Amino acid sequence: MRKVLGIIASLMILLSLLPMNQASASTYTQAEKLVTEAEQWAGALKWEISLEYRKTKYPNDPITYPNMDIYNNTKEPMLAAEKLLPSLSSIKRNELRKRIDNNVKVHYLRAQAYIDAITSGRKILDKTNYYNKLYVNSPISDPTVQAYHDLSSEIRKQAVLLYRVYGQSTRDAILEKYKTPGETARQNTIYTITAKMEFDKLKEMKRNGELLEDQIDVVSALIEKVENQNAKTLLESNLIKLLIGDVNNLHVDFIDVGQGDSIFVRMPNGTTMLVDGGDQSSGMDVVNHLKNEGLEKIDVVVATHPDPEHIGGLIDVLNEFPVGKVIDSGKTDTSDTYLEYKSLIDQKNIPFEVAEEGDLIDLDPTVHVEVLNSGANSSNMNDASVVLMVSHGEVDYLLTGDAGVGVEERLIQEYDLDAEVLKVGDHGSSTSTSQAFLEAVNPYFGILSYGEGNQSGDPQSEVYNRLINYGVDLISTIHGSIEMSDDGDYIYIDQHDTNNPAPEADISLTGVNLDTEVVTLKNNGSEDVNMTDWKLVSVEGNQTYDFPDDFILKAGSSVNVTSGGNAVNNPPTTLKWTDAYIWNNSGDSAQLYNSQGELVSEF
Structure with missing residues (x-):
């Protein structure tokens, strides 16, 4: 047996020494050619990741990606040779494998580690730059604190790839360029961020x-260590305000301009921003609202897009x-309204900017105002609207x-x-406010800015119902300008009637089915009617149904109010009173009262 094995081994050795067949020789030639090509490019790639070479070739910025053509070549x-x-x-396989490993792959893997490090480093640098930008403008805002934590997380996540780079000098240079600025930013601001976090804890404890005594000492000690004078002043001011109960509020007014938008924002430090101005007929309404607020100047005007019901009133304001x-979407229009608006800006030499996504409107260090959408994102006028997120403490307005x-x-x-407050898009049109968007925003309050009886039929029923069914508390400007303010935690709301006489409603009870518990009402007039504060009364049962806030009964339309076992809620055609049985089958009558408490119909 041992003799047989010896013979087999000898034969295998002899076979390996025999000349290759033609096909195998051709494959070897092809593979050897590929290896030679890879070796030539690898020699160049070796220099592409050499720090000393890069300092000579790229003296202004040596720590950048290598020539990717050389890397790919x-x-x-x-890879083709390895296949x-x-x-x-x-024998031939081992020969070529050795050449690949020693002359090619070693440089390729080092280049790959270098590229990965640059990619990771840029991610850290992006987070660093964003954090520094926020800190300069609003050092103690919640977005700044979040950006600090995001930067810390990014450094931890990416650092492992930075340390895989071959060569101590190259590795140190990459760390110096990408990781050190982030670490420096964190170290220089750690007391500010920690003081802000402890201050928030103090607010919660007070609430x-x-x-509070021990926590006040903690916050005060941290504030003393803050080097940035702006941040220190803000923290000291907020601490004093918290302790004496005098926290400056952010004010956001949704001005009644009929079928249009106009939003006035007064920052806690007194600076101001006006977003849109309604149509041209509403211009003086906006002006008067601002004058009643004691306004003498406006720091920033934002025109979301050139539609007349958004920029027309800005002519009077300007x-x-x-x-x-003035900041706008950058979209132009040929309308007389737009041309006059633009001409005024030029005549008065008002600084003009086109909004870009990611821009921050810096008016108050405690309020974060960010552009989420602008004209560059769409050729459609509406979709080019400047979308703003206004954030103050725990309160956000979209x-x-x-x-x-x-x-x-x-x-x-x-x-x-x-966001806690959503200005419902496009006046409540079905072109905006999808279910997915509503779920993403998850608002407590929805602001509907529209004109009663408008030709577009806004707010459209599907959007209105979607908001109601989601549990959003809707507030409409048809009842007057809406004035909101917040202290960073709580929102306070007031609404002032514009005293515009509303057309007299013509709604009547057209049927009461005592057996099925269905009462039918019809709007016989030519104007939509908002039935907030209207009441339906069962006379015998002495039961009262309050119509939902901002329920709109369209002109010429009917609605059924249901109760009992078959009660359903499907606005705007059907409303649910209660699962209980309301109507007396032996005989009952229904009465309808308007928002002024006047009896308008009986059945």
Whole structure:
């Protein structure tokens, strides 16, 4: 047996020494050619990741990506050669494998580690730059604190790839360029961020009625260590305000301009911003609202897009007030309204900017105002609307202009849209406010800015119902301008009637079915009627149904009010009173009262 094995081994050795057949020789030639090509490119790639070489070739910025053509020209023949190796004899295979490993792959893998490090480093640098930008403008805002934590997380996540780079000098240079700025930013601001976090904890303790003395000492000690004078002043001011209960509020007014938008924002530090101005007939309404607020100038005017019901009223505003800057979507129009608006900006030499996504409108360090959408994103006028997120402490306002569902879908993918207040897009039209968008924003309050009886039929029933069914508390400007303010935690709301006489409603009871518990009402007039504060009364049962806030009964339409076992809620055609049985089958009558408490119909 031992003799047989010896013979077999000898035969195998002899076979390996025999000349290759023609096919095998051709494969070897092809593989050897590829290896040679890869070796030539690998020699160049070796220098592409050499720090000393890069300092000579790229003196202004040596720590950048290598020449990717050289990298790919090394990679492709190397991989192609490796695919051919299994078909070669062991001697030839080992010969070429050794050349690949020693002359090609070592440089390729080092280049790959270098490229990965640059990619990771850029991610850290992007986070660093974003954090520094926020810190300069609003050092103690919640977005700044979040950006600090995001930067810290990114450094931890990417650092492992930075340390895999071959060569101490190259590795140190990459760390110096990408990791050091982030670490420096964190170290220089750690007391500010920590003081802000401890201050927030102090606010929560005060709200809960806990003892504050020890926590006040913690916050005060941290503030003393803050080097940035702006941040230190803000923290000291906020601490004093918290302790004496005098926290400056952010004010956001949704002005009644009929079928249009106009939003006035006064920052805690007194600076101001006006977003849109309604149509031209509403211009003086906006002016008067601002004058009643004691306004003498406007720091920033934002025109979301050139539709007349958004920029028309700005003509009166620009004529009445000094304006520090105008920002708009960059979209143009041929309408007389737009041309007059643009001409005024030029005549008065008002600084003008086109909004870009990601821009910050810096008016108050405690308020974060960010552009989430602008004209560059769409050729459609509405979808080019400047969309703003205004954030103050724990309270966010999402101002959407007339941006449609397509824009909403993009915003859902790219931003955290959670906001307590949503200015409902496009006056409540079905072109905006999708279910997915509503779920992403998850608002407590929805602001409907529209004109009663408008030709567009806004707010459209599907959007209105979607908001109601989601549990959004709707407030409409048809009842007057809406004035909101917040202290960073709580929202306070007031509404002032514009005293415009409403057309007399013509609604009547057209049927009461005592058996099925269905009462039918019809709007016989030519105007839609908002039935907020209207009441339906069962006379015998002495039961009262209050119509939902901002329920609109369209002109010529009917609605059924249901109760009992078959009660359903399907606005705007059917409303649910209660599962209980209301109507007396032996005989009962229904009465309908308007918002002034006047009996308008009986059946």
